Amino acid sequence: MQVTSTIHADIKTPVSISPVSVKTGVVADTHDMSLRIYQTPVQHLPEDLYVPPQAFAIWLEQFAGPLDFLLYLVKKNNVDLTQMPILPITEQYLAYISELDTEHFELAGDYLLMASTLIAIKTELLLPKPQTPTDERDPKAELIERLEAYAQIKGASQRLDNLVRLERDVFLAMVSMPNQDIMSAELPSYSPNLLIDSLFKMQLQPDYHMQTHTIKVDAVPLADRIASISRQLSTNGARSFYQLLDKSQGKIGVVVSFVAVLELMKRQLVGVASTEGEVEVEVDNQLSQLTLQWLA
């Protein structure tokens, strides 16, 4: 098990890393792959150190993905990218990935996809070549092409990061507005519902793909309707569609509200309340008689 011992020497110790830093990708920031415990590089780890799968997942999160990881393996083997030896790299890749615990499927997905690609290439290389040349692309060449394209973007991203950046290298001046403005600003008073709606919006941003449904330069923003309807239903349990409307928004408001309800139903946050065993909503039934309920 030569490979496994290499893994152990490479893996981070199960140091406590706050979920915040993992989530925001601070860990993934470290470009060099040396071991670090609290920012301090560590040169040697005991050979027989037990590394729990969670720690391996954290270690893997230092990579921006399977391509980044493959690049690392290629560099580690000190070979030219175009001469990438598929067989040993595939073995190493799979050995690492097998350490991944099933709990980390989310992380593993992209890595497993890459593993299957590698296995496919490996199989192809081991099988005797057919006499008649096929039209199909050489999967190994394709993988190398992708690796090159990825390496180029990774390099470009480092150059981008080296530019003088606002709010890291230079700072905007922040000043307060005149007192008189603040005095007149005391007049508008805000509804506490704005706060709750903002939290709903934070969680329930409509799909980016749904932005086409926003009607007429945001006369009634879909996100606002989704937030407001969610708030009303979650506080009251159930309400009729008519009750959910904001009368001041007119016809467009009805349309946007309906789209909002559909979006919430798609997310299984809202359901149609069936009264008296009547499940079907008749087509010619008034929309306003539709009763909706909060499911979350």
Add this chain to the structure above:
Amino acid sequence: MTTVDKAKQDSNKQSNNKQETTSRHIEALLHASEAPLTANAIKKHLSLSSQELQQALEVLQERLSNGVLSLNETASGYRLQVTDSYSALIQRVFPQRQERLSQALLETLSVIAYKQPVTRSDIEYVRGVTLSSNILRQLFDKGWIMEDGYKDTLGRPALLHTTAQFLDAFGLTHLNELPPMPDMAAIRAKS
């Protein structure tokens, strides 16, 4: 001019230069700070005595008088503010500046209101995006939030709370009148 006078003048000049430099450092900090800066904070960050601070602040005030800003001392510290005489101009050009609260500002305010006391990174964790200094600055400017105390972790980050002015602006008399917070975890799990 006697030699003594000359020496005195030179030393005055040097001390003026130093005050000038210090006043610029203070100005830069005031432009960069999210919250108003207390005299103590400025003294600590720039290693100044009370007297040095006072002198540098005077130099700063003098220099600012050529432009549109003034040094303003509030209950929670010093900040730079556009002079009142430009208020009409600003309101004419940016009439909607006051009423509209951006989604990012409301989200930040909600997190502070419901989870207080919170640190900056608590807010970033809940919202999943980095917090722009400008938003915190706006909340401090409106007087809706304040710093009070420190969290006992690495870097001792300041703890943020809402203020009485926040309650006023939202028509509340007590924090327990805030509308109940929705079950965020349930929503997140479903969507």
Add this chain to the structure above:
Amino acid sequence: MTTVDKAKQDSNKQSNNKQETTSRHIEALLHASEAPLTANAIKKHLSLSSQELQQALEVLQERLSNGVLSLNETASGYRLQVTDSYSALIQRVFPQRQERLSQALLETLSVIAYKQPVTRSDIEYVRGVTLSSNILRQLFDKGWIMEDGYKDTLGRPALLHTTAQFLDAFGLTHLNELPPMPDMAAIRAKS
């Protein structure tokens, strides 16, 4: 001094005063604006000719040079920022203002910047990872990317572009100022 000379001097003085006032108005507007202001917007709000604007901006720059701010022209207009010689001080005193970007976010941003317009799945193909909605959210939140148009394939996915705010944030005035992509030959060779 002849009467003509005197009149000329007076008129010069008046025009100087006017430029001084205009420069203050510009300064106040730049402070009050949430985004950089274009030359056209300033001209419109203050009813200035191009020449008057140019002169007032020079006066403003001159006055600012006594303090810590500088007038910067970016892709989307003029803005006031703290002169970069004070950056180190600000970074020391307010480390939380120093925004770090994760590698995943930078890579995603680079794909969009260099290959635009791209779809979500273009980004996923180049990076070999499923794109987390959190990263897209951060980029939208910062206003660095926008959706514009659709690709004419199955599902009509939205096309992503970078914005003027992206250029502003990275100190660029045009996309062709992006640093060149690394050379392929260098990438192929073993490191």
